[in-house]
Amino acid sequence: xxxxxxxxxxxxxxxxxxxxxxxxxxxxxxxxxxxxxxxxxxxxxxxxxxxxxxxxxxxxxxxxxxxxxxxxxxxxxxxxxxxxxxxxxxxxxxxxxxxxxxxxxxxxxxxxxxxxxxxxxxxxxxxxxxxxxxxxxxxxxxxxxxxxxxxxxxxxxxxxxxxxxxxxxxxxxxxxxxxxxxxxxxxxxxxxxxxxxxxxxxxxxxxxxxxxxxxxxxxxxxxxxxxxxxxxxxxxxxxxxxxxxxxxxxxxxxxxx
Amino acid sequence: xxxxxxxxxxxxxxxxxxxxxxxxxxxxxxxxxxxxxxxxxxxxxxxxxxxxxxxxxxxxxxxxxxxxxxxxxxxxxxxxxxxxxxxxxxxxxxxxxxxxxxxxxxxxxxxxxxxxxxxxxxxxxxxxxxxxxxxxxxxxxxxxxxxxxxxxxxxxxxxxxxxxxxxxxxxxxxxxxxxxxxxxxxxxxxxxxxxxxxxxxxxxxxxxxxxxxxxxxxxxxxxxxxxxxxxxx
Ligand code: HEM
Ligand code: FES
Numbered sequence: 001x002x003x004x005x006x007x008x009x010x011x012x013x014x015x016x017x018x019x020x021x022x023x024x025x026x027x028x029x030x031x032x033x034x035x036x037x038x039x040x041x042x043x044x045x046x047x048x049x050x051x052x053x054x055x056x057x058x059x060x061x062x063x064x065x066x067x068x069x070x071x072x073x074x075x076x077x078x079x080x081x082x083x084x085x086x087x088x089x090x091x092x093x094x095x096x097x098x099x100x101x102x103x104x105x106x107x108x109x110x111x112x113x114x115x116x117x118x119x120x121x122x123x124x125x126x127x128x129x130x131x132x133x134x135x136x137x138x139x140x141x142x143x144x145x146x147x148x149x150x151x152x153x154x155x156x157x158x159x160x161x162x163x164x165x166x167x168x169x170x171x172x173x174x175x176x177x178x179x180x181x182x183x184x185x186x187x188x189x190x191x192x193x194x195x196x197x198x199x200x201x202x203x204x205x206x207x208x209x210x211x212x213x214x215x216x217x218x219x220x221x222x223x224x225x226x227x228x229x230x231x232x233x234x235x236x237x238x239x240x241x242x243x244x245x246x247x248x249x250x251x252x253x254x255x256x257x
Numbered sequence: 258x259x260x261x262x263x264x265x266x267x268x269x270x271x272x273x274x275x276x277x278x279x280x281x282x283x284x285x286x287x288x289x290x291x292x293x294x295x296x297x298x299x300x301x302x303x304x305x306x307x308x309x310x311x312x313x314x315x316x317x318x319x320x321x322x323x324x325x326x327x328x329x330x331x332x333x334x335x336x337x338x339x340x341x342x343x344x345x346x347x348x349x350x351x352x353x354x355x356x357x358x359x360x361x362x363x364x365x366x367x368x369x370x371x372x373x374x375x376x377x378x379x380x381x382x383x384x385x386x387x388x389x390x391x392x393x394x395x396x397x398x399x400x401x402x403x404x405x406x407x408x409x410x411x412x413x414x415x416x417x418x419x420x421x422x423x424x425x426x427x428x429x430x431x432x433x434x435x436x437x438x439x440x441x442x443x444x445x446x447x448x449x450x451x452x453x454x455x456x457x458x459x460x461x462x463x464x465x466x467x468x469x470x471x472x473x474x475x476x477x478x479x480x481x482x483x484x485x486x487x488x489x490x
Binding site for chain 1: 273275276277278279280281282347350351353354355356357358359360361362363364366367368371372374436439440442443444445446447448449450453
C-alpha cells in the first residue's frame with residue numbers, strides 16, 4: 001500500500017520546525033510503523049537527504065523509548081500499543097498520516113520526532129525509590145503482600161515512561177505517570193517508609209518541570225500503551241493531600257542530603 | 258543525569274497552596290458547596306409550579322432569617338471566588354505547559370463536558386451575574402417586585418431572549434456539573450472500581466434532571482403553563 005506522511009521536521013532544539021510531506025510507497029501491511037519509517041529513511045538517505053529522527057530501542061513495546069503522535073493520537077490508533085508494536089495493517093492504502101512529536105514545555109523537541117524526556121527521570125530521582133538493605137537477596141516471601149495490593153502495584157508498575165500520557169493530555173499533565181510511580185511503590189509494604197516524602201517530592205518535581213495540572217479528562221488513560229488506570233491519579237492525590245496537610249506551611253530541608 | 262536541574266525545588270516540600278493538587282482540591286470542595294446550593298435552589302424554584310402563594314411564602318421565609326441568608330450568601334460568594342481564583346491559576350499553568358500545540362489532535366476519548374470546563378465555567382459566571390441583577394436585585398428586570406417572586410419570574414421570562422439565555426446557561430451549568438460531580442471524587446482521591454462508574458452514571462442522571470428542572474421554569478412561562486391569573490391567554 002501507499003501512504004502520504006506529513007512529518008514534523010526540526011533540525012535541532014533551537015531551530016524552527018515545520019511539517020513536510022513524504023510519500024511512503026509499497027508499504028507491506030506486515031511492517032511495524034517504525035520499519036515503515038526505516039524504509040522511508042533509507043530512501044531519504046539514498047537521495048542525499050536527512051533521515052527522519054525518531055527514538056526507539058527495544059521495538060518490542062517494553063522500553064518506553066518510542067512514541068509520537070499519529071493523526072493526533074499518541075502511539076497511533078491501536079489501543080494498548082506502542083508505536084513500535086503498531087503494524088501497518090492498522091492503516092489502509094491511501095491514508096494520510098500526520099506525525100508529530102510529543103508537545104509539552106517539559107518535553108522540548110530535540111530533533112524531528114524525538115523529545116527530551118529527562119524531566120521524567122528527574123521526577124523518579126525525586127522520590128521513585130525505596131530504601132533497601134544491600135547484601136544477599138531477601139527471602140522470597142519474607143514480607144507478605146496482600147494479593148490485591150500486589151495486583152494494583154503491578155498494574156501501576158507496568159508504566160514504561162514513554163510520555164504518551166503527557167502528549168495526549170489537553171493540559172500537558174504528567175499526572176498519570178507520577179500517579180503510576182507513586183502508586184506502584186506506595187501500595188507495597190517496602191514502599192511505606194518513604195510514602196509521604198515520596199508523594200511530596202515527586203509532586204513538587206512535577207511542578208518544577210512545568211507540567212500542567214490534571215482535570216480528570218481521561219485522554220491519558222485511553223492512549224497509555226500499558227492501560228494504566230486513572231485510579232493511580234486518585235491515589236496520588238490522596239497520598240499528596242494527606243502528606244501535604246500534615247506538612248502544610250513548612251519549607252522542609254532534605255533530611256537525608 | 259543530574260537530578261533537579263529544572264528549577265530544582267525537589268529538596269523541599271512545596272508550600273501547601275502552591276501545589277496544583279491542592280489548588281484542584283479547593284476547586285473540588287468549592288464546587289461541591291456550589292453543587293449543594295444548586296440542588297437546594299432547584300427544589301426551591303420548582304415550587305413555582307405549586308402556585309404564587311407557595312413560592313412567595315417560601316421566598317419570604319428565606320428572607321425572614323437575615324443571619325442564615327447572609328451566612329449562606331457569604332459562604333457561596335467565598336466558594337465562587339475561590340473556585341474561580343484557583344481555576345484561573347490552573348488555566349495559566351496548563352497554558353504554559355504546552356506552548357507549541359499540535360497540527361492535529363484527536364480528543365475523542367474524553368467527554369465534551371470534561372474538555373469544556375474552562376469554557377462552560379466563565380459562561381456560568383456571566384450568567385450568575387446577570388441572574389443576580391435580574392431576579393435578586395431586579396436592576397435589569399422590567400417589573401421587579403421585592404415580594405412577588407412569582408410575578409418576577411413570569412414577567413422576566415415573558416421576554417423570550419431572557420428565557421432562552423436562561424435555558425442555554427443552565428444547559429452549560431449542567432454540562433459543567435456532568436463532569437464536575439464525578440471529577441471532584443477523583444480530585445479528592447476517591448476512585449474505586451465498583452463505585453466510580455456508579456458515580457459517573459449518577460453524575461449524568463443528576464445533571465440531566467437538573468437541566469430538565471431548571472429549563473422547565475422559563476419554558477413553562479413561555480408556553481403559558483405558568484402565568485399570572487390577571488393575564489388572559
Ligand atoms: C462561575 C464560574 C465558574 C468557573 C470559571 C468554573 C470553572 C471550573 C473549572 C475550570 C473546573 C475544573 C475542571 C476540571 O477539573 O475538570 C471546575 C470544576 C468544578 N466546578 Fe466549576 N466553574 C464555575 C462555576 C461553577 C458552579 C456555579 C458550580 C456549581 C454549581 C461549579 C461546580 C464545579 C464542580 C463540582 C467542579 C468539579 C471539581 C473537580 O473537578 O474536582 N462550578 N469549575
Ligand atoms: S521501542 Fe521500546 S517500547 Fe517502542
